[in-house]
Structures are given as structure tokens and as C-alpha cells.
Amino acid sequence: MQRGAGLFFKGDNLVIDLSVSIGKIKLKNPVMTASGTFGYGDEFAEYFDIGRLGAVVVKGLSLKPKQGNPPPRIVETPAGMLNSIGLQNIGAEKFINEKLPFLRKHDTTVVVNFFGDTIEEYVEAAEILSSADGIHALEMNISCPNKEEGWSIFGTDPKVTAKVVNAVRKSTSLNLIVKLSPNVTDIAQMAKVAEDAGADAVSLINTITGMAVDIKTRRPRLANIKGGLSGPAIRPVAVRMVWECYNAVKIPVIGMGGIVTADDAVEFIIAGASAIAVGTGNFVTPLASMNVLEGIEKYMSDEGINSIDELRGSLICG
């Protein structure tokens, strides 16, 4: 058995095929990292070969560097955490010059998460990133405020979502993944909007907006007051939304939200996810994504399942 390559041989027989297709690209296995929880990949390379991952998704980038929100920025909550990093990042250019060369050296798919304050910024960022060498796909984060329209979130109004996805679609020929916000009434509708606007895949869920209060000081625990809830606490919501989107669109769905173990990941795949991402789980242990990859292999071999295609969306209802 050869680990990490996606195809497993026993003697001459192909046994397990872990590879999955996301739009025009093929990942050797379905295990990705969730944006903002894996930095630009370099820190994790200290603990395992990041080339074994299906894809590395980097921290969200904007056209210009962003300094983010004041601290405190994180607080633990029951089986989860709130963060208000505020999209701090080094900017698209510095990423291309200083971080991308390192990622190119690894045999993995590089997905760049990005965002903008305006539609123009989205488009410009997409164009710059598309011209760089070694980026295989773009993931656009639409859970961020729209400076032009009263700071409401791009990803919660279907009309605005359609507009921004359309604009980015026209500006890149790279694989385009649209990352959906869970803070909406109808996630399946948002997935359809993204599909219609030309997305090659949707990924979900981003964090659910939450808040915590320090009862001693009577202040919010995050300087930014509100933050995004992630981790195992939100997994049931994420699995439900993945299933709803899987039933609503034809493009692949990338599932995330609270995945720490392989069992968690398999839940998402059975519910319809073509690939999955480990987020907060990376903080629980830096080996989480490797544990998930190895655990999925073991599960499939124990259950006699030969390919992810066979597992995906195999939920038996009724």
C-alpha cells in the first residue's frame, strides 16, 4: 500500500481510489485545509509532509495587506471557538513573492482564498492571483463586508452574491470555488446563485456569527464584539447545509465545519461533499488533517469502499 498518492494498490489490483474532481482539477485525496487555519502552509510543514494533502488552502488574501482587528481576537466556547481575526493578511503580492515559492515545492494542489471590500477589489485580486504560477484554484470568501453597500455581507444577499461572483468569474480562468456564508435563511439558494454565476464548486460552511461576554468586566470577550463560531460545536449545522447544497446544485460541494477526526469527515462525504476541509481541528492538533486522511483510508478499507465517488452522497434516507 502506498500512502498519500490517492491510488492504492494491493498486488496488481487497484484497491482504493481517494482522488476527487473539483471542477477542472483533480485532488489526489479529498482532504483540504480550511482557509485561515493553516497559515500559508509553512508552519505545518514542521510537523508533516504537507505534500500528502489533497489541497492546501491558504489564509484569505486581499489586494492590499490588512492589519485585522484589535485583540483579544479569539475565545474558546463549548466545543468551539470564536474568532475575530478581521482577515489580517500580507496581501496578494507579498504572498506570491514570499509564500507561493515554498508551496510550489510541495506535491499538493494550492487553493488561494481571497476577498475584497468592493467588487473591483475582488476582481483585481483575482486577476493578480490568476497570473501567478502555481495556484490551482481560487476560493472566494463572500462572508465579508461590502464597503459600497452599507457594510452588509456580500454573501447574505443573493443579488449582491450573483454580482460579485459573476464579476470574478469573468476575470479568471482558474477553478473558482465560492465559499458560502452559513448566516443565511436558505443556503441551497445561495449555492444555486453561485452555480448560476459560474462557480466551479461551492465550499461551506464559513463561521457562524456569535458572541461571548465576560461577566466580570461586562465586556465582549472579543474586542470586535462579534466573531465567527467554528469547531465541532457547529458540525451538525455544517453537515445539514452540505446535504442541502448537494441536493440543490450540480457542481461539487466542499464540506467543512468542525472536522477533527476521520469519522467527522466521512459524515460530510456521505452527506454529499466531494472534498472536505479541516479548520479549527488543526488547532486541536497540528496532525489533524493527516489523522483525517489516514482515517478515511482505514474507514474505506474496513467498509470495503473502493472510491470516494462510491461514498459521496451515499446517505440512505427512509
Place this chain on the structure above:
Amino acid sequence: MQRGAGLFFKGDNLVIDLSVSIGKIKLKNPVMTASGTFGYGDEFAEYFDIGRLGAVVVKGLSLKPKQGNPPPRIVETPAGMLNSIGLQNIGAEKFINEKLPFLRKHDTTVVVNFFGDTIEEYVEAAEILSSADGIHALEMNISCPNKEEGWSIFGTDPKVTAKVVNAVRKSTSLNLIVKLSPNVTDIAQMAKVAEDAGADAVSLINTITGMAVDIKTRRPRLANIKGGLSGPAIRPVAVRMVWECYNAVKIPVIGMGGIVTADDAVEFIIAGASAIAVGTGNFVTPLASMNVLEGIEKYMSDEGINSIDELRGSLICG
């Protein structure tokens, strides 16, 4: 110190006033029970004097008895649980005849949670319940499917919400609490809709829709596939929504979602809740609501806070 009566005296001085006003009624303290987690009150009377509670909110009632969903109906998730009870209940009439007399014997405020499949059913249930003796307030659950309009949820479309709340408002002179669904893009908007339609208070949050998969059988863990997520896992989302509603409406906000301890409850009050309800916490230990009540008293006395009014909405931002 006299416990449980709402007013605390030390010598001749009034020390702590735990009482709160919800519309036209006054609760002796802010601790309520969340509908569906306290039955009709009788089971809990075995463990403590339910007359000490600010209010008892009973399991949601409909015009006619409902048998609910097939089992399995519950599954534990990280720091939470999913339920798909399916609103099983004995019906308004049987409640009035068999359960209400017991509740009347206790010195507590009785809040009756109810729902319907159609607007007419809501109105009829409200009328029947309003004519019964010993009910102090009605809490209408709008997180349930609307038979007439494609089974979408009453509480997720502002127009439908306005219609059903308006109709119920006209049919009862009891205190009317509207219980909001968290499965919406803009909870503050829904609170305003309820306020404009005549609600005396809003309560939130109801459960967040979720799902879990058994990876061995590849079946949903709930026979109904989806269920409602409750418990500490959702508390950060609930606190955030309470704060948003508190800033949006003038009527009192009743907060719930993941309260197990007094510290949890105080978070909600600081964020703007006039009263709070213990739900899933009652399953963690049947004494949860009493622990919360006693803990709030202790917190206020430790911090030198004399009344809930002083604490409510006292969040210091910036």
C-alpha cells in the same frame, strides 16, 4: 435573605430585586424554562419546588394532539444535541383539563407555548388557551412548517411572520411572546416584524437546524433526517442574536440557547435579555434552573448589583 421571592431584604433594606417585567406581567425572577425541555412541569416537581421559578414554559401545544416523528429522535453532538421530536403534544384541551390544574397550584407564572399548521390553527389554539384559567402568557412558536404555503417555516419569511403574529395578536389579550427562529439571515429584522405585529416580547433562540450521519449504516442519526441543534454549542450564536434584537426592538427580549449555569445566564442578561430560559440544561441536570437562579443571586450579590434592570443590557463596548 429570603430565597426565591424576587425581593431580597437585609435588615430593613431592599438588597436585590430579581423581578423583571415582560410586557404586562411581572416575573419574580428572570429564570424561565424553555419549551419542550420541562414537559408540563410535573416531572420536575419531584426534584425541586417549581414555584420558585420566574416562569414555567410548557411543551408546545397545538389545537389537536400530535404524535410527532418516528424514533430515533435525539442524538448527542459536541456540547449539544439534535432533536426531532416533531412537536408531539397532548393538545390544548387535554392540557387545560389535565395539566393546568397542577401548575395553578404553584406560585409561578405559567407560559404556554403553542403552534399551528395553518394560521387558523394558530388563532384557534390561542383562543382556546386564552379562555383557560391560570395561563399568564402565550409563547407562539413560529419555527414550524406552514402547511398552506409549501411547508416552509412560518418564522423565516418576514411577510408570513407578520401575518401569523397579527392574526394571533387579534385573538388574544394575554401577554404574547413570539419565539423567533435563528435560521434566518437577519434576526433583528424578524424581531422588529414581531414587535410591529403586536408582540409583547420576543424569545430566542429556537434550535438551529442540523443533521448527523451514522457512518456505519450511512443513515441519518435521526429518523426525520434533520433536527434542531440545542445546548451549550449554540450559546455564542444565541447571545449574539439576543444582543442584535435588544438593539433593534423596544419590547423585552427573552434569551435562551445553551444555558446550563448562572454564568451562562448572566451573559444573556448583560447582552440585553430581560429574562432567560434553561432548555437542554434541564437534561444535563434536573436542578439546572435552580442552580441558575441561585447563581444569579450570588453573582449579583458578589458584584454589588441590586436589580436585574441594572444588569440588563449593561454590555460595555469600546
Place this chain on the structure above:
Amino acid sequence: MSEIFRAKIKENRPLTNHHYLLTLHPLINIALPNPGQFFMLSVDESLDPLLKRPFSVHRTVEGGFQILYRVVGKATKILSAKSPGDEIEALGPLGNGFPLNISNSENVILTAGGMGIAPMLALADKIAGLKPLLFYGARTAGELLCLDDFRDSGIEPIISTDDGTCGRKGSVIDSLESYISSAGSNNFGLYACGPKPMLSSLSKFCAKHEITAYMALEESMACGIGTCLGCVVKTNEGYKRVCKEGPVFSSREIIW
């Protein structure tokens, strides 16, 4: 009357790699549990696991009671690491328990599959005078528990294992059915506990032979006291709560 109380762990003895016998001493006086009743146990203060877990009373002992449990997941794993002297929170005794006054006292039969053995010892302790038979099935010899305890009460277990490593090879129901079919009488008082498929096929068999069996069911539980409506089973009178109207039901009323 059930109580919410703290209990001290007196002993937490491993019986096999994944079975433990827990002896609890409540710190307050509680009602004596009846066979078939259960307790909800908290394993610690963490919010994961969140809910209490139900366990049948295995035996009442001087100063308290015993639980026989198998490590299957989060809570039971944590429980298995507890030491004598540790305290846990418990709620109970809950549920109805087995009816003890069944009329046809001459042919009383206990039937247990797997962990279904747990409540049977408490029952045997109560009705040993009726000289019941015990049909006991497990997957393999190593999973057979408490055989000597039953023998001490004068009951020689009639064993079957799926893999034939002890007793008759096959299911406990096969074993029971062939006994009953050859006994030429329908005058049986049957008690049963075990996995759903076992109880369901036993129910069908009993219906055919017009025998009533009393069976202790399991369902996922949140509250254990009848308020959440999470633990229902389908009966011929609609859904009933396993924690309140059960866990013991007559085989005639359950709709499988």
C-alpha cells in the same frame, strides 16, 4: 420517587477488556431500585459528553447498587477510567421495572442477549425462588459475564454464542425457541433484554405461541424523566416513552 444525587464510586472493576462492574454508594438515601429500573449517570462536568447516560441497575448491594457496563463510546470510556473514591452525579431510580407478579410462576424464563444480561441479575435476585431458567447469548465466550453470580443463585445459564465458543452455536432465540417448542406448553413467564433484532424476533415468536414476554428496551435518552419525548417507541397505543412508561414493555404492545 427518584432523586438527583451524588454517589461515591466504591469499586470499578474490569471484567473483560471492555466490560466493567461499577459499585456506587449514594451519598443520600434513595429508594431501593427495582429490577429493570435504571439510573442516569454523569461521568464528569465537561460539556462533552453533555447528557447523562442510562444504565440498568445490575444488582442492589449493601450501601448502594451496581451497574454492569460495556465501553462503547465517550461517556463509558471516561467512566472506565474512574477510581474508587471518585464521585459522580446520578439520577434515579427511573422507569417502571419488571412486573414481578406474573401469574404462571411455574415456567419463568429469563432471556438475555449481550449487555441485556445487566438487569437480569437484579431480577434473578428477586425471583430466584421461582427457579427461573436463564437463556443467555453472546457473540463469543469471552463476552459472557456473571455466570458464577447466577450459579450462586441456583441458576445454571443455558448459553449460546454466535461463534460456538461456548454453549450452543447460534442465537439465544434459536435456543429458547427450540426449548419452548419442545416443552409442549405455553404457560411461560418470559423476561427479556438485549439488542433490538433479538427482542423483535422474540416478540414475533411469542405472538405466534401466544406467550407474553416482558422486555426491557433501550432508546437514546436526553432527560430520563419523561419530559423531552426523545426516547419513544411505537406501541399499539401510539408512541410511549421508554424512560417513563418503560423501559419494560409487554411484547404484545410494541410495534417493531
Place this chain on the structure above:
Amino acid sequence: MSEIFRAKIKENRPLTNHHYLLTLHPLINIALPNPGQFFMLSVDESLDPLLKRPFSVHRTVEGGFQILYRVVGKATKILSAKSPGDEIEALGPLGNGFPLNISNSENVILTAGGMGIAPMLALADKIAGLKPLLFYGARTAGELLCLDDFRDSGIEPIISTDDGTCGRKGSVIDSLESYISSAGSNNFGLYACGPKPMLSSLSKFCAKHEITAYMALEESMACGIGTCLGCVVKTNEGYKRVCKEGPVFSSREIIW
């Protein structure tokens, strides 16, 4: 090089009602931690608490290292109940640690407030030859830790307590400031660790006297390895990560 590894608890000794000294023996070879570096520790497999917790290296010992911790919440409470032989998961050593080559070696001063004493012993072990002074403040006499360990290294702690139950009454900063003001020299090498208000007023004092202090900061952490950007502090070069560019910063760069 930091590692993710399992470590065996060698000892978990209570020093006061809420302070413990934990000795860990890593099951693999790890890099020797420098004073001021820290480890992220998992207390168990439960998802509540979810994240690892950061603890400074208190001392390196034969076969491993020590952590001095105070029980303040969920994770530290669980940790305090662990026994020798138990294993936990750890990540480290992390962060930069104290710079040891500070030029003005003649007047080296360690300043610790409360739990800020934890990393100071590792530092004292390294630079005992420089004969540093230790200014150590705590709320009350009962919270003063490791005094004899410092004495064994030839350092007699200069103590202050908020309530005056030991040493000078008042804050450690008062004590330090009056020493420095009367010393008539600015040639100091200062190391500090303690609560934010203490470090912030120390920074102001140092700015006034043109002294540089190296101070170990604390911020809530999720990853500990520089990826989540959760632990930043404001510096004159923008936000920096306490876990990566810190936890030790020069008092000149922090914007309080």
C-alpha cells in the same frame, strides 16, 4: 524545531491549594526548551475544553521539563486531577524565549508578578552566573512560590505582597522602581513576566529611564504556532504574534 508529542506525567505536585508543579517526560526526543519558551498542552480527548493551553517552561529536568501552573478554569482543573503515569499530548517548545546575551551583564534584574514567576526559574538556572536580582510580587504570602529554588541558585528574592503579609507591602513595580531610582545607574538588564497592568507600567517606567526590559507576554492562543493570528499584540511595527515573534518582546516595541 518544535514537535507534537506525547508525554508521560512524572509528577503533578500541589504547591498550594491552586498551584501545581507538573513534571513531564516526553516519549520522544525533543529540542531543549529555552527560558521563556512555552508548550501547548492537551489535557484530554474531550472536545470541551477544545484547544490546547499554553504554559511556560518552568525548568528543564533530567528526562524532561516542568510546568508551574495555577488552576484558573476548565483545562487547568482537569490537569490538576491527573496522576503520575497518565499521558498527555504536547506541542513545543514554541516561541522565541528570552534573549540571553544582553550586554549590560552587571545589573541583571528579574521581575515577576503572580504566575509570572513560572518562566523565571528556567531563566535563573541559565544566568545564575550573572548574579541577577529577583523582584517578586504576589497578592499574599501564601501565593509566593519556589522561593527556595531561587535561594538554591544563590538568588534571594526581593519580595512584595499586595497585602503586606510578606516582604514590602505594595506592588513589585513600586519595589523595583525605588531600587532603580536609588541605584543611580541606567545600566540594567531587565527581564519581566506578569499580569498586563504590571508589564504596562513597567514599560512606562523603563521608557522614562531609557532602560530596555524583555517581557514575556500572554494572549489567548488557538494554534500556538503562528497560523491562526489569534494571539497578536500591538507593536510599533504593527500586530505581532505572541506565539511566534514572542512571547518575549522588548518593552520598547509594545504599544499598550
